[in-house]
Amino acid sequence: MSLSENDNIIKEGERHGVSPERTLELINLFRRTYRSDPGDFSMLLEVLE
Numbered sequence: 001m002s003l004s005e006n007d008n009i010i011k012e013g014e015r016h017g018v019s020p021e022r023t024l025e026l027i028n029l030f031r032r033t034y035r036s037d038p039g040d041f042s043m044l045l046e047v048l049e
Contacts (some may be wrong), residue, residue, distance in 0.1 A: 005037070012041035 013023035013038065018041075026044040029036060038044050 009038060009041050009044070013044070016041065 006024070009027060010020045013026075014020065018026075023041070023044070026047060027038060029043045030044055030047050033047060
């Protein structure tokens with residue numbers, strides 16, 4: 001995943017009230033869980049459910 005993809009997900013997370021640090025934690029959790037990169041913030045929300 002490129003830095004710009006991470007930045008886009010972080011910005012989307014901030015719009016949902018999630019800190020950049022927490023969003024990065026969720027990205028890493030998503031990668032460990034699904035063995036792939038999240039495409040957008042909504043995919044990260046699946047990890048929380």
